[in-house]
Amino acid sequence: MKEIAALVPKTSQTIVVSIDLGTSGTGFAYAHVKDTQGKVFNNVDWDGQSFKYCKTLSAILYEGNTRVAIGHNARETINDQEEDSSNNNYHFIEHFKMNFMKDPNSTIHVNGKGFSVKKVMKDYLEEIKTVALEFIKKSETSLRKEMIRWVFTVPAQYDDRLKHELKLIAKEAGIIEKINSEEQCMIVTEPEAAAVYCIEEMKKDREIKKGDSIIIMDAGGGTVDFTTHIINDQMLLREVTQQTGGSHGSTNLDRKFEELLVNKLGQDLIDDLKSNMSSFYNVKVAWESYKPKIRSLNKTYSILVPQLASFIMSGNYHNIKPGFFRTQNATISMTPADLEFVYNETLEQICGLLDQQISKASAELGTERITYLFIVGGFGQCQILTDKIAREFGDQFESIRTPSFAGEAIMNGAALLGINPSLIKIRRARLTYGVETSPEFDTKIHKRENYIRKDGRHLCSKVFHPFVRAGEEVEIGYEAAQEFYALGETAEICVYSSVCDFMDEDVVYVDDLMVSELAVISIKVPQDARTIRVTMIFGKSEFLVKVENDDQEQEEYTLKFDAKSLDMRQ
Structure with a gap:
């Protein structure tokens, strides 16, 4: 494998700014490119936020x-408009990242009005950009747009199409000018960013050593992602397994809590509550504020919800289960059975994913014991979750560590990766990548319907020729180059x-269901030299493809994105 130097921003780019756009909360960090100490700065003072924290709500009000x-x-504005809270002209949107992940072309409907999820993302990122630039300019008074490299973090399960869509939105939001420029913009996954920051922090105290293995569990609002790395001889990260994850974040607890309210209070009451924007969101705020105080599933907790009391008293509801809500002191009484209803499904799903990650990592490393498990992310600070992980996987x-910097680990790690992407030395390919070829026809292995005759040669058309297979290790800067006769x-x-990992002896065709076209690159073929060289360079958060003829000509090309896609530099 060919080793290349770390990709460092051009001289004019002196600042790296990372944006951690989360399902529940969003924050940013920045760092100086030439700061060898790796100091990262966070904003902990957000408008409307009564406490200091590195993130604000991922919510927007129209x-x-x-x-x-x-x-x-946005949430406070709803409360300020309480008298007009039933006015359908107000549209409060949150958790839009999950809508984007499911379908970037989807529409979010609020109070009878539809909003494109791309518009919501664009509007929100414009506001975050403004806050970030104002914050940085307090220290960097001469800051200019061209001085910044932006880094965006995404869940492990984002495919290349979603990454490309995010770049397009960032461009529309005025954050970047070119989507195919790594000097302007990088995309890194949330668990690998967290891994980098955790390891860099441990290096400071000399707690980490060569050969240590680390599983990162990034538990956020929408997703829970896993990645496993080992520390190599250069004290850099080598990815051991493919990153995995699922939509099992803390917003699932909110969804189950709402189901519990329906079961205990009746659908009619909840429907009426939702029609009153202020009352409904006050109930949600009461629950979300109380969640961190729930430390055991074996106790009964009383949650103060005064807005719910006044709402119930003003109506005539007959489906309220006795004992759940006490009107006299305006509290919800959550019993162990209620807590299990809210928590257990999500906890079991997370444990299932962690068990799979441990099995894969142990098989790859040849060991039954991993050195460290780091639990990061906002949901990663939930004691019920960490206690269950410790009970079931402690041996x-x-x-097992839940660092104090769990909330900012992703954005800070992303900033460090923006300065030096080679902090992760080896990654695992998420997909199998290759090109369409027409090899000599072999009656023993090729489909008869794919037989073609061209220039007197017997060929098999539409054969998928892999360069790198899913799950295969690819070092930073690894070049897979092959020559073909044109x-x-x-x-x-x-x-x-x-998405499949094909064996060498497998014959796969490009029109198979599991194969997706990414791009068509045209190049002239010299009459006296018909060799075409195709090179794929892997290992960064994106990779590029080069096509060259024997005259060393290289053609520009336009990339088309399909159901599965690939972001390549032109």
């Missing part, structure tokens, strides 16, 4: 089509991907 506020300000790790005056190199 009045009609006009955005009014984001974050806690499979030398140490027929005709112009060669069309069709690039494909697949």
